[in-house]
Amino acid sequence: MSAIFDEIREAVIDGDEDLAIELAERVIEEKLDLVEAIEKGYISGIEEVGASWKAGEAFLPDVMMAADAMKSGMSLLEAELARTGGEEHEDKGKIVLGTVEGDIHDIGKNIVGALLTAAGFKVYDIGIDQKAEDFIKKADEVGATVLGASSLLTTTMRSQGELIEYLEEKGIRDKYKVIIGGGPTSKKWSEEIKADGWAETADEAVDLCRELLG
Ligand code: B12
Known part of the structure; x- marks a missing residue:
């Protein structure tokens, strides 16, 4: 199960928006833990890119592409969280x-x-x-x-x-x-x-x- 979280992390680091979306859809379809996918996948990926930028190893377009990939994937998970978790609480x-x-x-x-x-x-x-x-x-x-x-x-x-x-x-x-x-x-x-x-x-x-x- 953690393999998909690693894939999400890599998709964000690579700024691959299509893949970041596709993996979010898989997380939802396979009913995996949404918060875990956000934390171990999307957040972990963007943190890595932020650190690389700070260290001068990444460029601004890399950061922007990673941010877009993260945002698009996460928006699907956020909508799912709101749908499944919102009402009862x-x-x-x-x-x-x-x-x-x-x-x-x-x-x-x-x-x-x-x-x-x-x-x-x-x-x-x-x-x-x-x-x-x-x-x-x-x-x-x-x-x-x-x-x-x-x-x-x-x-x-x-x-x-x-x-x-x-x-x-x-x-x-x-x-x-x-x-x-x-x-x-x-x-x-x-x-x-x-x-x-x-x-x-x-x-x-x-x-x-x-x-x-x-
Ligand atoms: C990604 C990024 C960008 C992206 C933003 C993409 C996006 N959609 O957000 C882009 C490339 C567009 C960008 C643009 C700019 N950026 Co910028 N950016 C960053 C970078 C690399 C990462 C920020 C980030 O997302 N961190 C990760 C998140 C998870 O952390 P976080 O935001 O701190 O949030 C956590 C907590 O703070 C807290 N939190 C956050 N919000 C809230 C709210 C509440 C209510 C609570 C309770 C908690 C909370 O919880 C979060 C999760 O744990 C930082 C450097 C860095 N390493 O921080 C520079 C940085 C913030 N940027 C900087 C600058 C200067 C700019 C620009 C002015 C560059 C330019 N010359 O054009 C422009 C800003 C334009 C503008 N008007 O805003 C500087 C700021 C310097 C300063 N002291 O003011 C930094 C520090 C880089 C640097 N070292 O110079 N940037």
Whole structure:
């Protein structure tokens, strides 16, 4: 069974989108563990590519192709997770998740979304480059009480603080729990901007939401 997870990992590393999709379809068809496929296949692959880039061994197009392969494959598994896991735990809580304004990185956010969905939360992903207003608009529309903001750039981190300032200005800070994450963020930063929580990894993000919504 683990052979297919290795194949997924390799497909992501090679940036082979068609294969990444085909393998996701096989995982669903063969009723394999969806979370295991995400973690041991797609996440493991993209981590490897990220490390290669950091070490100067991969180029930007390689990273983009790998990200696209991961995204396409994972989107099928996420839909399946929502279909099979969503209903029985639908009372666990609603979370709006997005990448802040000016930032287009979404790999980490997508992983967080996938694991939260797998844990039984209802996740509304508003995508990349999102303003404070966009988070709140979606939360109001669906009745979500947690806002999750991702940032991967030191230049866009401040938008996480601006989201909280916006809530304060509108007098609705108490309506929501704001959690943040992403490469350059830290517990110290989350305390500085008065966020309700920070997580270093997607697993920790799940624990955090359990604490906040439990
Ligand atoms: C992939 C990547 C890209 C891809 C993005 C593809 C995509 N669809 O996301 C592409 C090639 C498009 C890209 C573009 C750019 N990038 Co880039 N990119 C990366 C890279 C290699 C990996 C990031 C990543 O996906 N990591 C893997 C994921 C799993 O980790 P993660 O995001 O941190 O998420 C985890 C946790 O942080 C947490 N988490 C994440 N979000 C959230 C949210 C919540 C609520 C919670 C609780 C937790 C949480 O859980 C996740 C899972 O465990 C990093 C380098 C690196 N090694 O980090 C650079 C990096 C982030 N990029 C960088 C830069 C500079 C750029 C560009 C500006 C480059 C350019 N000159 O054009 C542009 C940005 C354009 C923009 N406006 O956003 C810099 C940022 C430097 C800085 N200090 O600000 C980095 C650090 C590279 C470097 N060393 O210089 N990039």
